[in-house]
Amino acid sequence: MKALVYNGPCDVQIKNVPDATIEKPTDVLVRITTTNICGSDLHMYEGRTSMETGRILGHENMGEVIAVGKAVDRVKVGDMVCLPFNIGCGFCESCERGLTGFCLTCNPGNAGAAYGFAGMGPYSGGQAELLRVPYGDFNCLVLPKDAQEKENDYVMLSDIFPTGYHATELAQMKPGDSVAIYGAGPVGLMAAMSAFLKGASRVFVVDPNKDRLALAEKMGAIGINDIEGDGAAQIKELTDGQGADCGCECVGYQCCDKHGKEVPNLTMNNLVEAVKPTGGIGVVGVFLPEDPGAKDELAKEGKLAFDYGKLWFKGQRIGNGQANVKAYNRSLAKLIHAGRAKPSQIISHELSLDEAPHAYKKFDERADGWTKVILKPGQ
Numbered sequence: 001m002k003a004l005v006y007n008g009p010c011d012v013q014i015k016n017v018p019d020a021t022i023e024k025p026t027d028v029l030v031r032i033t034t035t036n037i038c039g040s041d042l043h044m045y046e047g048r049t050s051m052e053t054g055r056i057l058g059h060e061n062m063g064e065v066i067a068v069g070k071a072v073d074r075v076k077v078g079d080m081v082c083l084p085f086n087i088g089c090g091f092c093e094s095c096e097r098g099l100t101g102f103c104l105t106c107n108p109g110n111a112g113a114a115y116g117f118a119g120m121g122p123y124s125g126g127q128a129e130l131l132r133v134p135y136g137d138f139n140c141l142v143l144p145k146d147a148q149e150k151e152n153d154y155v156m157l158s159d160i161f162p163t164g165y166h167a168t169e170l171a172q173m174k175p176g177d178s179v180a181i182y183g184a185g186p187v188g189l190m191a192a193m194s195a196f197l198k199g200a201s202r203v204f205v206v207d208p209n210k211d212r213l214a215l216a217e218k219m220g221a222i223g224i225n226d227i228e229g230d231g232a233a234q235i236k237e238l239t240d241g242q243g244a245d246c247g248c249e250c251v252g253y254q255c256c257d258k259h260g261k262e263v264p265n266l267t268m269n270n271l272v273e274a275v276k277p278t279g280g281i282g283v284v285g286v287f288l289p290e291d292p293g294a295k296d297e298l299a300k301e302g303k304l305a306f307d308y309g310k311l312w313f314k315g316q317r318i319g320n321g322q323a324n325v326k327a328y329n330r331s332l333a334k335l336i337h338a339g340r341a342k343p344s345q346i347i348s349h350e351l352s353l354d355e356a357p358h359a360y361k362k363f364d365e366r367a368d369g370w371t372k373v374i375l376k377p378g379q
Helices: 039-045 151-158 160-170 186-197 210-218 231-238 266-274 308-314 329-337 353-364
Strands: 002-008 011-016 028-037 060-068 080-083 130-133 178-182 202-206 222-224 244-249 275-283 317-320 349-352 373-376
Touching: 002 353, 011 353, 028 080, 028 151, 028 353, 039 353, 060 130, 060 151, 080 130, 080 151, 151 160, 151 329, 160 186, 160 244, 160 275, 160 317, 160 329, 178 186, 178 266, 186 202, 186 210, 186 244, 202 210, 202 231, 202 266, 210 222, 222 231, 231 266, 244 266, 266 275, 266 308, 275 308, 349 353, 353 373
Parallel strands: 178 202, 178 244, 202 222, 244 275, 275 317, 349 373
Antiparallel strands: 002 011, 028 060, 028 130, 028 373, 060 080
């Protein structure tokens, strides 16, 4: 099969590799019809993780079931399925509590497993023609009959839509709240859409990229360009000096200042400033236990110079961690099916799998207009 293989920093290539197959009775084999490039894929692409060479990337996947193991009861050949990026067993303590992003079975010695991701187990990614899905009955979200018609919407259930929604949950957002979202990338835009679905009164989205801010404004958000002025100060001015009721961090450890210099603590400290006293902050941007490629000495050790004193005096709360996709994907699928949510509106490029290396390069450059890239292995 064809697959996108990681050769090393900023070097990915389409190669012919052995076909994915059923390895265990609980496996499902999926022919990938859509797979996305995620912002967190860029951390690995740039060599900023422990990703091994020779691995297949891609954790945002959807496709058609073409084979099932002997122990699979629910999922059938021919089903169109969307696959949560985090792989769960369904029976460990974490999975039984709904915390499938922290499965204790699928990546022994660690909490959490994922497709094609550094430190998240040996599982191949789905930027390929075929994908093996462990514990298929548990992990496959079987989609309704409009799966092909709305494929570009449903594929977002693999990661960014649930992750954006999770950010608002971690922030303990309530109907009527104002929300400050740092980052207008795909996850930040999904957080904005989720905030509106949950009844936010106002959504402020902070980013230096005008193209992405335009997408946020199209959703009804108030775009805040932090190159043109301090984002937190602008939010406070728009809220009579109080700050937003809650906030979401959707950037992560590679956030940059207006000069393009990486400042890992920037968004976290800005959110402490932008959110009102006693407000909640939800953090879904990726932060790593260590980042040897960082220029900041603290960041190399996975640490931040954080305004904890200000957070404490303001009585703010922080919730963080990857989304437990299965906690949300079925409900969010119903919103897509009913026409209440259209996450595909952020897609900028729909390309073939063969075009993936070029797409990675442009997406990594943050080139104008490259907001969300989806790949179609069958084209």
